[in-house]
Amino acid sequence: MQLASQDKNIIVVTSDSRGSGKLTSFGESFPNQIVEVGIAEQNLVGVAAGLASCGKKVFAISPACFLTARSLEQIKNDVAYSDNPVNVIGISAGVSYGALGSTHHSLHDFAALRAIHNITIVAPADNFETEEATKLAASTGRPVYLRLGKKAMPLLKPINQDTFEFGKGRLIRDGKDLAIIATGETVYPSLQAAALLEKGNIMTAVISMHTIKPLDKTLLASISRKCKAIMTVEEHSVNGGLGEACASFLLEHQFAKPFKIIGIPDEDTVTGSQQEILNHYGITETGLASAGKKLLKDFRSTV
Amino acid sequence: MTIKQLKQKSLLYRKKILEYILMAKAGHTGGSLSCVDILNVLYNEVLNVSPANFNSADRDRYIQSKGHSVEALYVVLSDRGFFPESDLETLCRHKSHYIGHPTKKVNGIEQNTGALGHGLPISVGVALAAKMDKRSYHTYTLLGDGELPEGSNWEAALIAAHHRLDNLCVIIDKNDLQITGPTHEVCNTDPLGDKWDAFGWAVTEVNGNNVEALKKAFENLPVGQGKPSVMIAHTTKGKGVSYMENQVKWHHRVPTEQEYTLAMQEIENALIDLEDE
Numbered sequence: 001m002q003l004a005s006q007d008k009n010i011i012v013v014t015s016d017s018r019g020s021g022k023l024t025s026f027g028e029s030f031p032n033q034i035v036e037v038g039i040a041e042q043n044l045v046g047v048a049a050g051l052a053s054c055g056k057k058v059f060a061i062s063p064a065c066f067l068t069a070r071s072l073e074q075i076k077n078d079v080a081y082s083d084n085p086v087n088v089i090g091i092s093a094g095v096s097y098g099a100l101g102s103t104h105h106s107l108h109d110f111a112a113l114r115a116i117h118n119i120t121i122v123a124p125a126d127n128f129e130t131e132e133a134t135k136l137a138a139s140t141g142r143p144v145y146l147r148l149g150k151k152a153m154p155l156l157k158p159i160n161q162d163t164f165e166f167g168k169g170r171l172i173r174d175g176k177d178l179a180i181i182a183t184g185e186t187v188y189p190s191l192q193a194a195a196l197l198e199k200g201n202i203m204t205a206v207i208s209m210h211t212i213k214p215l216d217k218t219l220l221a222s223i224s225r226k227c228k229a230i231m232t233v234e235e236h237s238v239n240g241g242l243g244e245a246c247a248s249f250l251l252e253h254q255f256a257k258p259f260k261i262i263g264i265p266d267e268d269t270v271t272g273s274q275q276e277i278l279n280h281y282g283i284t285e286t287g288l289a290s291a292g293k294k295l296l297k298d299f300r301s302t303v
Numbered sequence: 304m305t306i307k308q309l310k311q312k313s314l315l316y317r318k319k320i321l322e323y324i325l326m327a328k329a330g331h332t333g334g335s336l337s338c339v340d341i342l343n344v345l346y347n348e349v350l351n352v353s354p355a356n357f358n359s360a361d362r363d364r365y366i367q368s369k370g371h372s373v374e375a376l377y378v379v380l381s382d383r384g385f386f387p388e389s390d391l392e393t394l395c396r397h398k399s400h401y402i403g404h405p406t407k408k409v410n411g412i413e414q415n416t417g418a419l420g421h422g423l424p425i426s427v428g429v430a431l432a433a434k435m436d437k438r439s440y441h442t443y444t445l446l447g448d449g450e451l452p453e454g455s456n457w458e459a460a461l462i463a464a465h466h467r468l469d470n471l472c473v474i475i476d477k478n479d480l481q482i483t484g485p486t487h488e489v490c491n492t493d494p495l496g497d498k499w500d501a502f503g504w505a506v507t508e509v510n511g512n513n514v515e516a517l518k519k520a521f522e523n524l525p526v527g528q529g530k531p532s533v534m535i536a537h538t539t540k541g542k543g544v545s546y547m548e549n550q551v552k553w554h555h556r557v558p559t560e561q562e563y564t565l566a567m568q569e570i571e572n573a574l575i576d577l578e579d580e
Contacts, residue, residue: 011435035431038465043424043458050428053414054436055360073418074455078425082407082415 003138004030010138011035011056015044020063020092020150041066045074049084057087057138064090064106064147065097072112079143080118087137088145093123094185094235095264096150098274106147107264110212111240113145120166121212123147123184123234126155129210132164140166149185149235151274156187156208169216171223175203178292179223182233183209183242186262186283190233193288202296215245217253224250229258229295233288235278238263258299262291304347307577309514312382313343314574317543318567319378319388325563327394329403333553335375337478337512337538338445342379344517345443354384357411363440364429366414368422369447369476370404371555377401377409385411420453422446423473427459430471430531441524443472449481452490457502460531464503469525473504473533476511478540482554499533511536544569 004010004026013035018024027034035051037044041062048060060067067090068075079086090109097104113121120142124130130148137144144166156172164170172187173194182190187208194204205223209216209232224230230250232243243261250257262283270280278284282291304312316339324330346352350363367376374394381388386409393399400408404417413429416422426444433440446456463471477495479486487493496506505527509520517536526532540554541547544566558566 032435037458037462040455040458040462042420042455043427043462046421046424046455046459047428047431047462049414050425050430051432052428053425054429054432056432056435074421074424077415077418078421082425084414 001026001029003135004033007057007138008033009055009057011051011058013037013044013048013051013058013060015039015041015062017062017091023061041071042074045071045086045088046078048086049074049078049082052084052086053082059087059089061089061091063104064093064109065104068106068109068112068145075113075119076116080116083118083143085141085143088143090145090147092150093147094149095269095274095277098277099272101271102269105269107237107269109145109147110234110236110242114213114240114245119143119145120214121145121147122166122210123212124210125184125187125208126153128155128160129164129208133210136164136166147184151185153185153188156191167211167214167216169210169219170208171219172206172208173204175205176226177202177228178204178296179207179227179230180204180233180288180292181207181209181220181223181230181242181246183212184235186233186235189283189285190288192285193292196285196289197292200293202293204292209242212242212245215249217249220246220249221253221255224255224257227257229299231260231262231288231292231295233262233283235283236263238265258295260291260295262288306515306518307580309343309347309518310577311574312347313340313514314543314570314577316343316375316378316382318570320374321544321558321563321566323378323391323394324374324557326392327396328557329395330374330557331371331555332557333480333540333547333550334369334372334447334476334478336542336544336547337540338369338372338476339375339379340512340514341445341474341476341517341536342375344514344521346379346383348518349521350443351440354410357385361438361440364413364426364442366422366426366429366442366444367405367416368419368444369450370417373403373405376405376412380409380411383411419447419450420455423456423459426471427463427468430463430468431466433470434466434468441470441472443474445474445476448475448477448479448486448492448495449489451475451492460499460502460504463531467529468531469529471531472524473531475533475535476538477535478538480540480549480551480554482551484551495535503530504533505530506533506535508535508537511538512542543573
């Protein structure tokens with residue numbers, strides 16, 4: 001809202017998603033900077049592309065599950081291929097909608113968008129990252145996908161002087177035994193798990209890999225040199241997301257390490273609230289800590 | 304331009320479309336011939352767009368949703384000076400920008416199209432931007448009748464009427480043929496005018512292969528105040544080459560040398576007849 005008040009070229013396009021996008025007050029404050037297209041996600045992205053081609057700084061906002069599936073062709077052609085600098089904002093991503101079921105989950109978005117050229121993919125982990133990512137998105141003049149959750153997340157660092165750049169992961173805590181590379185809402189439980197592991201003398205580094213593409217290869221290489229094992233965490237299918245992106249880089253660059261991808265497995269997703277689903281798949285403080293401990297133990301038993 | 308000059312242009316464009324399709328051994332022959340009169344009138348009479356003002360925010364916008372008829376667009380753009388005609392010798396060649404669908408890498412082209420049902424939503428965004436910025440440019444988009452079952456068209460049609468985009472004009476190249484067969488047999492869209500009318504658009508119908516009728520129809524835009532306009536242009540697929548007209552096989556067939564010669568003779572004769580008019 002602060003951005004919109006300073007720049008009249010900032011336009012929000014929404015598909016009856018003001019409520020879930022927390023845009024009701026935006027619409028009231030800036031009626032000339034919001035375009036409602038009704039429940040029509042393909043049109044949402046196409047219209048956004050047209051506006052962006054005329055110099056508007058467009059944020060096309062809709063639940064990630066619909067936006068990155070139903071309008072995938074519009075993202076591919078009208079935004080990425082046509083190089084119209086739309087900020088595609090997928091809200092309530094992952095399993096944020098919990099018990100609403102698989103229709104409302106987006107566990108495919110990283111995978112689908114990673115295979116599309118010319119779009120930056122970003123999943124902020126807390127309010128600091130979300131704010132910085134939004135400001136950057138408004139100014140890059142390039143296609144960006146911002147994947148946002150629904151839940152309020154605690155700050156990863158209560159105070160920080162970090163610079164935020166797309167394609168530069170943030171080392172939230174350092175360690176030499178295990179590296180946890182996480183993204184979006186899974187960074188916080190990773191951080192909790194790291195604290196728990198430290199009590200058992202497992203020094204655990206945690207990276208907020210907010211940008212899935214382009215991936216921060218420098219940080220990946222340096223953390224991999226330093227740590228004995230690597231675990232990735234994401235609220236996304238284990239197929240095609242952060243984990244596989246890291247794995248392919250590491251393996252192709254001779255950083256073969258004990259490695260584990262934690263995410264939503266390729267199965268009929270268990271039902272329940274977001275937290276219940278995350279608990280079920282071990283994407284929690286204790287679940288991640290025990291997965292990390294096991295990864296290191298299995299590694300030791302093979303050497 | 305006089306009507307006679309426009310007619311001449313159409314015939315010359317037809318010759319060039321066939322010439323470059325033959326050279327490339329690829330192209331959408333029938334559709335390019337059906338829509339070329341529309342492009343002729345747009346670029347020579349209607350659009351405020353030229354190589355000199357192509358970067359101006361106030362230029363008129365033309366977005367070709369039926370991207371596969373790109374050969375017609377290339378020929379018209381080169382004639383309007385957007386790029387040298389010799390560029391078209393690279394049509395569909397390795398590393399050429401002149402591929403089988405429009406891309407912005409070619410000077411004069413607004414958007415990358417080719418997947419059907421994309422031109423109208425983008426055009427709605429462009430027309431909305433004009434309203435927001437109080438700019439007077441107009442936005443035109445050409446749809447094929449075969450692409451109308453794409454649902455995104457109707458999503459965009461609804462919202463264009465909702466926003467009262469009277470600066471937007473859809474032209475439908477209604478040649479009633481698509482790759483499988485007659486459009487009314489594949490998926491009937493008739494009565495087409497009634498459908499657009501029901502969606503809140505102002506409808507006009509025109510002979511889309513008659514430059515004089517087209518010129519008049521464009522002069523009468525918008526068809527209705529406060530409404531987006533749709534021009535249903537009744538056309539003949541393969542128009543101008545008698546053995547191609549209304550033949551489904553010419554959707555994307557490339558003529559043989561012999562067929563090419565025959566077509567050129569027919570168009571040459573039409574040019575001579577026109578001189579005598």
